[in-house]
Amino acid sequence: MGATIATYAIGTRYIEDPITVALIILCLAAVLFIIAFIIIQGFEKLAEANKMKSEFISVVSHQLRSPLSNLRWAIELLMSGKLCKINEKEVEYFKILKENISRMGEMVSDLLTVSRIEQRKLPLKKEEVSLGDLIRDLILAFKPWTTASNIEVNFQTEKKLPKVLADPSQIRLVVENLLDNAIRYIKDRGEVKIRLLNNGKNLYFEIEDNGVGIPKEDQKYIFQKFFRSGNVARYQTQGSGLGLYIAKAITEKSGGKIGFHSEEGKGSTFWFTLPISLKESEG
Amino acid sequence: MAKQILFVEDESALQKTFGEILRQEGYEIIPALDGEVGLRLAKEKKPDLILLDLVLPGIHGFEVLKQLKTDQETKAIPIIVLTNLEGVGDVERAIALGATTYLVKAQYSLEEVVGKIKKALGE
Numbered sequence: 001m002g003a004t005i006a007t008y009a010i011g012t013r014y015i016e017d018p019i020t021v022a023l024i025i026l027c028l029a030a031v032l033f034i035i036a037f038i039i040i041q042g043f044e045k046l047a048e049a050n051k052m053k054s055e056f057i058s059v060v061s062h063q064l065r066s067p068l069s070n071l072r073w074a075i076e077l078l079m080s081g082k083l084c085k086i087n088e089k090e091v092e093y094f095k096i097l098k099e100n101i102s103r104m105g106e107m108v109s110d111l112l113t114v115s116r117i118e119q120r121k122l123p124l125k126k127e128e129v130s131l132g133d134l135i136r137d138l139i140l141a142f143k144p145w146t147t148a149s150n151i152e153v154n155f156q157t158e159k160k161l162p163k164v165l166a167d168p169s170q171i172r173l174v175v176e177n178l179l180d181n182a183i184r185y186i187k188d189r190g191e192v193k194i195r196l197l198n199n200g201k202n203l204y205f206e207i208e209d210n211g212v213g214i215p216k217e218d219q220k221y222i223f224q225k226f227f228r229s230g231n232v233a234r235y236q237t238q239g240s241g242l243g244l245y246i247a248k249a250i251t252e253k254s255g256g257k258i259g260f261h262s263e264e265g266k267g268s269t270f271w272f273t274l275p276i277s278l279k280e281s282e283g
Numbered sequence: 284m285a286k287q288i289l290f291v292e293d294e295s296a297l298q299k300t301f302g303e304i305l306r307q308e309g310y311e312i313i314p315a316l317d318g319e320v321g322l323r324l325a326k327e328k329k330p331d332l333i334l335l336d337l338v339l340p341g342i343h344g345f346e347v348l349k350q351l352k353t354d355q356e357t358k359a360i361p362i363i364v365l366t367n368l369e370g371v372g373d374v375e376r377a378i379a380l381g382a383t384t385y386l387v388k389a390q391y392s393l394e395e396v397v398g399k400i401k402k403a404l405g406e
Contacts, residue, residue, distance in 0.1 A: 070296045073392075
């Protein structure tokens with residue numbers, strides 16, 4: 001519209017014949033209309049392709065889950081020794097099978113979560129959650145791994161903290177991903193420090209490790225899906241590059257913020273905030 | 284007498300594996316490979332518990348659940364939904380229809396599922 005008025009104004013200044021001006025305007029309007037139509041078509045096709053990709057991931061992931069559960073349960077049945085007696089060597093190999101099936105299961109779950117985020121179908125219940133209890137549970141669940149890796153996990157928190165308003169299973173996924181990364185990228189022995197503080201309207205969670213850190217040039221890509229930092233991939237081959245993308249999406253959808261600072265060779269600190277439940281702050 | 288569990292699941296591999304562990308636990312398993320057979324056997328046998336998958340050939344699991352919970356003969360039987368379907372609102376829908384609990388297979392170990400079954404049977 002603006003371009004048409006501008007063309008009319010310029011046209012009447014330089015061309016005397018009003019019919020010629022009208023024709024120029026009509027031609028210009030037609031060209032603009034065609035360009036707009038092509039751009040809209042392009043966006044629609046892009047959106048459609050993106051939707052199909054997400055739906056494809058969703059269908060494939062669901063289809064992968066069934067054989068994975070069958071495998072997992074069949075191995076668990078064999079390992080239980082209820083079918084037949086198994087020796088130590090067999091147990092060792094069953095454990096390898098089970099661990100790898102779990103890894104595949106986690107990868108499929110991550111893909112499903114990503115697909116839901118992209119389709120804007122990530123279910124987020126709003127419940128009052130005790131973040132401190134959730135963190136303590138996870139530290140306990142990670143204990144066998146941290147002990148085996150010579151890593152000490154320290155959790156510092158204030159005595160009485162309000163609850164946050166969030167989806168407990170999704171927030172668990174966020175903390176789990178951050179804790180997993182902190183432990184995974186520590187070379188040899190190390191320490192992970194977790195802090196949980198009250199910032200007034202939010203709870204502030206921070207996790208610090210003395211691991212391999214993130215090179216400066218990679219830091220801007222760290223929350224992109226499938227991105228894995230070069231030094232990290234050299235040091236630790238396992239990982240989908242989806243954990244931080246998922247953590248960011250969940251935190252932001254829960255009304256919080258997420259960020260980090262890191263130095264290669266010294267370690268990383270990741271943080272997020274979550275809004276305190278109104279009931280809690282009123283009480 | 285052993286408690287009866289009707290296991291409505293179209294995957295024969297899972298019927299075999301999970302059926303085996305439940306037999307080891309002392310239950311009698313009634314297998315049903317689709318929803319139609321499941322509905323018929325539920326009425327005929329009146330099991331103590333029903334394990335129900337949702338993605339089934341023929342009648343969908345949600346429809347099976349609805350019919351079982353609206354039928355006077357079967358409405359009192361506890362039903363555990365055991366599936367890999369995890370769409371938006373699926374859990375809420377199943378609970379609203381009367382399912383006792385909703386378990387996503389991929390998220391539970393064999394031992395945990397057996398624990399949930401025992402709990403639903405009041406053991």
